[in-house]
Amino acid sequence: xxxxxSRRSNLxxxxxxPRFLEKAKGLPADQVFLDLEDACAPLAKPGAxxxxxxxxxxxxxxxKIRTVRVNDWTTEWTFTDVIEVVGGxxxxxxxLMLPKVVDAGQVQALDLLLTQVEKANGLEVGRIGIEAxxxxxxxxxxxxxxxxxxxxxxxxxxxxxxxMASINMKSLVVGALHPDYPGDPYHYIxxxxxxxxxxxxxxxIDGPFLQVRDVPAFEEVARRSAMLGFDGKWVLHPGQIDxxxxxxxxxxxxxxxxxxxxxAYEWATSEAGGAKGSAMLGDEMIDExxxxxxxxxxxxxxxxxxxxxxxxxxxx
Ligand code: GLV
Ligand code: MG
Numbered sequence: 001x002x003x004x005x006s007r008r009s010n011l012x013x014x015x016x017x018p019r020f021l022e023k024a025k026g027l028p029a030d031q032v033f034l035d036l037e038d039a040c041a042p043l044a045k046p047g048a049x050x051x052x053x054x055x056x057x058x059x060x061x062x063x064k065i066r067t068v069r070v071n072d073w074t075t076e077w078t079f080t081d082v083i084e085v086v087g088g089x090x091x092x093x094x095x096l097m098l099p100k101v102v103d104a105g106q107v108q109a110l111d112l113l114l115t116q117v118e119k120a121n122g123l124e125v126g127r128i129g130i131e132a133x134x135x136x137x138x139x140x141x142x143x144x145x146x147x148x149x150x151x152x153x154x155x156x157x158x159x160x161x162x163x164m165a166s167i168n169m170k171s172l173v174v175g176a177l178h179p180d181y182p183g184d185p186y187h188y189i190x191x192x193x194x195x196x197x198x199x200x201x202x203x204x205i206d207g208p209f210l211q212v213r214d215v216p217a218f219e220e221v222a223r224r225s226a227m228l229g230f231d232g233k234w235v236l237h238p239g240q241i242d243x244x245x246x247x248x249x250x251x252x253x254x255x256x257x258x259x260x261x262x263x264a265y266e267w268a269t270s271e272a273g274g275a276k277g278s279a280m281l282g283d284e285m286i287d288e289x290x291x292x293x294x295x296x297x298x299x300x301x302x303x304x305x306x307x308x309x310x311x312x313x314x315x316x
Contacts, residue, residue, distance in 0.1 A: 015048030053088035135159030263312035
């Protein structure tokens, strides 16, 4: 996981609104996804494709991961979305997001279409990744096959709004805990997605929180999936970006500690350190498993551009 790009905040931008597309370029999100699906009315989709192609080709996105969400395979729009967007701006695009994925075949269909469109336009074949949204009961029961369906898969994304509709959940507040249920009703879903993603070495991304003015509530929901190991979350409003960037990165203290464990363990296992398989770091016993845990935290910190504020000195 250490080498994956940082996706702490993934900003949703409706493709039908050129003003929002322009504004998104300057915002500090790790990733943007330019939407042709649910944030675009059916009549606005043809114009949105053109806006998106223009915005990608204009550039100015900095280091952000540039994704376009196409429409799902049950509609009449998916193939035109792919042909127009990849044909028009494929060199300026990092990923396509496929919503409402129900099985591996839908991912493979997009992979095949993408390959043809890449070839037809002289683009490097296989460079554009796929992000699969799990938004239905069927998608969740097939998530393990979906995550493994194509080498293009980069993320598995939880789509809580559609998902709650799919399972007939009796709440309209996406992702929030409910007084009628004592536990966390989303834990099972998040864990299934996380296991599938990790088994395939791809990222797990939490979906939107719709109460965009309530940043503390966003933070509470984000902390739950960040704690489990999710790599980032959608943000629907500029006000949610800083919170996501902070919550999905390790704290400075945890990042420093992880780097310290890596140095201390490397030294302990070296000849100079006595070639030991376990060692003490202060009051903490560390071994190979500690190194693996530290590598995850250090990897997330490095990907987020953090720098350490302490260094390791070998004991006398
Ligand atoms: C996102 O697409 C969702 O349905 O939550
Ligand atoms: Mg959705």
